[in-house]
Amino acid sequence: MNGIRIMKGLQWRSFSRCAILRQEVAQAAPSLTIPVPEGVDKPVSPKIEKIVSEITTLNLLEVSELSQVLKKRLNLPDAPVMPMGGFAMAAPAAQDEEEATPKAVKTSFTVKLTKFDDKQKVALIKEVKSLLEGFNLVQAKKFVESVPTVVKADVSKDEAEKLKEALTKVGGIIEIE
Template sequence: MIYTVMNSFKLVRKVSARTWRSFSRCTVLQQEVSEAISPLIIPPPEGVDKPVSPKIEKIVTDITNLNLLEVSELSQVLKRRLNLPDAPMMPMGGFAAMAAPAAQDEEEAAPKAVKTSFTVKMTKYDDKQKVALIKEVKSLLEGFNLVQAKKFVESVPTVVKADISKDEAEKLKEALSKVGAVIEID
């Protein structure tokens, strides 16, 4: 046993100080890295509630134990602290049924508004006249080259132009209808 201890000391003396320092640095770095790496958190499987922190769990428990007056008071305090607007609650489904008669009364009282802007939509086209339609789209719509016009025609149904006058919409419909397009004006 004494012999092995003596051999160990001889080996230690033969190793340079630089080697001992690098070994020491490596062990310190290894400890720091192992402390810095937190254990991997595995997400819960689908359909299973994910774990909640104890702080949140306590808040939820406290809120569920409140009575209706305390909930109302809590709501008011949160609105003040978070600067939330005082928006009325929308009843589920009942509001739409109550609003319909009121809307009809307003429509009868107010005169019908005249529509001033129209949207021209191409819903379909005749395949036999596709080339002529592409050329017409290229000439009618500014900034279109043949490739863009072809892609535009093939992406039917699509809006040709929006927010245009009735006269312009009618002219556009007439020009495109001549070359096999089915046009709707809204």
Template sequence: MNGVRIIKKLPLRQWRSFSRCSILQQEVVQAAAPLTVPVPEGVDKPVSPKIEKLVADISNLNLLEVSELSQVLKKRLNLPDAPVMPVGGFSMAAPAQEEEEAAPKAVKTNFTVKLTKFDEKQKVALIKEVKNLLEGFNLVQAKKFVESAPTIVKADISKDEAEKLKEALSKVGAVIEIE
């Protein structure tokens, strides 16, 4: 009661500053209230009651109602229809058999050139040739490449290119296999 009597005796100017302070204090308290502590990793994030209610309602729907819900949401949100994948893979069984029969008739178009071994006397010439034939190799990389034989020189190349590589490397003492 004494606090109220003191406020009544205050002049109007002091009363205004007192009310402004109390309003500012209320705004500060309200602004600080929305801050929440972040949820640590590995712990489920709390869900709002509105979302929880929606999940419960949707989980109680039968298949026809879910289908209707899906169609309505697609129309309202302008979502495209997603392609339906076949279940069980029954449609894929027949083409697989046809591919197996066609495989032996296919002609091999991609070849791999492999350096199996090399003549030690012509090692320097082989390193220089590898540096010139393979892009992005300097002398140190070419030396390590040659010394790591057997190794693949190039993979997935045409037959003509594989023959040219074999001929060029065979001239400088390399033993080359084309697979």
């Protein structure tokens, strides 16, 4: 008989524990929220809504003062001010880096025939024929008449200067890039 009473007492305790747990879960359930689907504005608490509506009524000076007070109270560092142009402040920093690093020396150049003197056209065609390998007289003539054209690309500075000097003597106007 005592065994039955003990069993009923244990059953009662476990039943009462279940009831207490149910009550706790029922009380906690209102704090659980269902996530808001995409594209729908998330509901805002009335307290936040009130603060936002009060802030939107402030003028520019009051907003500045509010910002300073919040920075002090929340211990926030001053954020850098972005100019109207966006990232315009980043350009001088990049310029400083370029000055600090040595500039790369250009090793390959392109020789370009931009114009020529019509009076010396024949001499220029002959010079192009002799300077450029594999050109016959007809190809050299078409080459000269199709200015602006690249005479040679990816050449050393010395070779580019020699080509410029030779073609300039016969009426060509040359650019080295």
